[in-house]
Amino acid sequence: MSFRTGWSPDAPTVIRRIGSYYYVRHHGHEYACRLRARLKKEKVHVAIGDRVRLDEVDDVHRSAWIVDVEPRFNLLPRPTLANVDQVVIVMAADAPPFSPQTLDRFLVLAAQSGIEAVVCINKRDRVSAERLHEMIAPYEGAGYPVVTTTAKGGEVSELWRVLNNRVSVLAGPSGVGKSSLLNALQPGLALKANEVSEKLGRGRHTTTFASLYVLQGPDGEALVGDTPGYSHMDFGALPPTELGWLFPEMKPHIPHCRFPDCLHREEPDCAVKTHAAMPPERYASYLRFLEEVLATEKRLSDTSLKVEETVKRKSAGGGVEKKLVKLGVVARTDSRRVAKQKLAGISVEDLASESEDDWHEDDEEFLEP
Numbered sequence: 001m002s003f004r005t006g007w008s009p010d011a012p013t014v015i016r017r018i019g020s021y022y023y024v025r026h027h028g029h030e031y032a033c034r035l036r037a038r039l040k041k042e043k044v045h046v047a048i049g050d051r052v053r054l055d056e057v058d059d060v061h062r063s064a065w066i067v068d069v070e071p072r073f074n075l076l077p078r079p080t081l082a083n084v085d086q087v088v089i090v091m092a093a094d095a096p097p098f099s100p101q102t103l104d105r106f107l108v109l110a111a112q113s114g115i116e117a118v119v120c121i122n123k124r125d126r127v128s129a130e131r132l133h134e135m136i137a138p139y140e141g142a143g144y145p146v147v148t149t150t151a152k153g154g155e156v157s158e159l160w161r162v163l164n165n166r167v168s169v170l171a172g173p174s175g176v177g178k179s180s181l182l183n184a185l186q187p188g189l190a191l192k193a194n195e196v197s198e199k200l201g202r203g204r205h206t207t208t209f210a211s212l213y214v215l216q217g218p219d220g221e222a223l224v225g226d227t228p229g230y231s232h233m234d235f236g237a238l239p240p241t242e243l244g245w246l247f248p249e250m251k252p253h254i255p256h257c258r259f260p261d262c263l264h265r266e267e268p269d270c271a272v273k274t275h276a277a278m279p280p281e282r283y284a285s286y287l288r289f290l291e292e293v294l295a296t297e298k299r300l301s302d303t304s305l306k307v308e309e310t311v312k313r314k315s316a317g318g319g320v321e322k323k324l325v326k327l328g329v330v331a332r333t334d335s336r337r338v339a340k341q342k343l344a345g346i347s348v349e350d351l352a353s354e355s356e357d358d359w360h361e362d363d364e365e366f367l368e369p
Contacts, residue, residue, distance in 0.1 A: 085167045093124050
């Protein structure tokens with residue numbers, strides 16, 4: 001990874017991939033590019049959003065070769081997107097119903113990735129001004145940039161101001177209107193958008209792959225990724241003590257807790273519980289997420305112990321330790337010494353005492369007539 005040096009519309013940037021072709025935005029045009037054999041041989045992974053170096057650029061046929069990939073300053077794993085300036089988390093004011101816990105989950109995941117987050121409440125026309133204020137107040141108080149939109153009404157000017165001259169990703173549950181927002185920002189995109197299911201109260205996924213769209217605005221250009229919606233999102237192997245640092249309201253008070261491993265629940269002299277101005281809904285989200293990461297930590301620890309039980313260590317000389325897999329009782333075979341001892345203990349009388357019922361029918365040809 002590297003530090004961000006700034007994005008320019010002239011910087012060759014991979015915006016999508018189809019088969020073996022990478023489509024690169026360069027000097028206001030799209031070029032169909034392929035990888036040089038060296039990059040394939042070295043198994044260089046080219047992600048959407050990567051800044052690349054081009055060679056043999058054909059401005060007539062809009063084609064070129066990708067010869068190198070510039071260092072990334074970040075990388076989103078699911079879906080894979082590189083060099084993202086910000087994540088715009090889109091939630092609906094209604095249809096599907098607004099879920100503070102889902103929004104909190106997206107915000108924590110963005111913070112875990114080290115990417116700035118912007119909150120966008122779409123379908124603002126479906127609720128009253130008072131209800132809209134209740135939704136956004138906790139997040140404005142926490143310091144998040146918040147914008148409100150109505151995609152179907154074309155009221156997206158607030159959103160454009162945060163997208164201009166940046167590489168952004170729209171994230172959020174299905175059905176909140178991400179594709180509709182992109183259509184409102186750039187009508188020529190004509191992205192597919194589905195209505196919310198009346199039976200389930202949530203949307204269906206209309207985006208199935210990651211790509212970057214080029215949006216032309218009145219005062220600049222923006223690259224925006226419309227990522228697939230997710231039904232299940234976890235925090236991976238996040239240490240429980242690090243979860244609080246991903247909540248802006250808690251972060252400044254954590255160093256003042258009495259115990260360095262304070263989880264901000266029932267510990268004495270917890271500065272977070274004493275001084276953090278945290279709405280009850282946000283704190284409830286923290287406690288729910290804490291249960292998840294604690295359960296994940298326990299599961300990983302139990303798995304590690306099980307693996308440890310199947311491994312034995314043996315000195316290999318020179319201070320080097322070798323790890324050997326322990327075989328189960330069924331998988332073990334006798335050593336040659338033990339096998340000889342067992343054979344030596346078998347007498348002729350033992351063999352003669354076997355009844356004919358002990359013989360297999362396939363062995364009849366070896367019996368004397």
